[in-house]
Amino acid sequence: MTTLNIPMPREQLERIVRQVVRTQFAERLTAGEPQLAAAYASNLVVNISARHLHISQEDLETLFGPGEELRVYRWLYQPGEFAAEQRVTIIGPRQRAIENVRILGPVRERTQVEISLTDAIALGIDAPVRPSGKVEGTPGVLVLGPEGILKMKDGVIRAERHVHMSPGDAQEYGFEQGQYVRLRVMSDCTATFDRILCRVDPRFLLEVHLDTDEGNACNLVNATGAELIA
């Protein structure tokens, strides 16, 4: 008897297995269809990404002390990604604060804060819409941790709406890496969001990230359906 040594939690592994099974099932379902993109009965997940920050190891230690490591609070849908136990306070130029902003792990090369437009207005900053990592020319905020203060010069963005997808998902939809598509969410206040960036990577599960403004504008939590369209 052999045991697979896979460095990820069981629930994440199970999700991936389900994903593979459903994708193959979908392929079988749509094998005879000429319009794959429309007919693809995908395992689409849409999640609200509340305000959070990604952090570098150096900045983490500035805020929480030398040798600090991110601890898993909850695993996220994307393999290896997690909400950390550590939280911080962010403060804008008008001394307005937002408390309990959660750090997402693992640590990254560069610290980045992702907020909604409502948050940006509350903080008094003009955070632009950017894909993750494109932080040149963006504003900064003050970040408070239990052991220190971090003065970010830039890195505060409204994350560009995006969909994580595997190359297989992309092929089923007929979408490409970097393409912009649309997401339609059906609810008591149905809405269609343009400019959903396709991010294709073999490690990704099929998942759209909206921010809290977008999620609440379409009542995502009580939605009856969602679809990606070109």
Add this chain to the structure above:
Amino acid sequence: MTTLNIPMPREQLERIVRQVVRTQFAERLTAGEPQLAAAYASNLVVNISARHLHISQEDLETLFGPGEELRVYRWLYQPGEFAAEQRVTIIGPRQRAIENVRILGPVRERTQVEISLTDAIALGIDAPVRPSGKVEGTPGVLVLGPEGILKMKDGVIRAERHVHMSPGDAQEYGFEQGQYVRLRVMSDCTATFDRILCRVDPRFLLEVHLDTDEGNACNLVNATGAELIA
């Protein structure tokens, strides 16, 4: 020399005059067009309707004392409508409060609180999407004024997205009273909102009302354009 005795402020009158001029101009522009609905270069205004309440005279006096009258803080776009100086605190079932909720005038037959989904989540209530006035079966909140407390049994809604339009506007678009249309807002995060209820009345100026979630989800304040579509 005669003076017109019109019971409305000068800026409101000016807006109406401009509206008439632009509408006639638009009619001239589109006179030769077979597709009026698409070609109509309308004087479309889209505004964010922040959380507020409408109030009955009786409830106003409960909160502010006998003989209280609403005082104009700022005139709104629709003729005769105004944001009042009076503000209240609303409290949900989990003792969470939202302060400084503004009353809109004039007084109405029935008190009604209009909030966003974000507000509803913050208060801990399940406020349904309803057109104004349809409050049967909706939740209530506690309302605090400087002179009293009002226990609303119902009347808290997420206002159904709607467009105010004159019969002339409706005709230009080819829309009817009670019809649902869509609003597309072009910005750095373009979005299309379904189920915009057409409310047609000769007193109305052409104006869409979104709530703060919707307005922020499409960055309405920095939008480059907006259009109503069937």
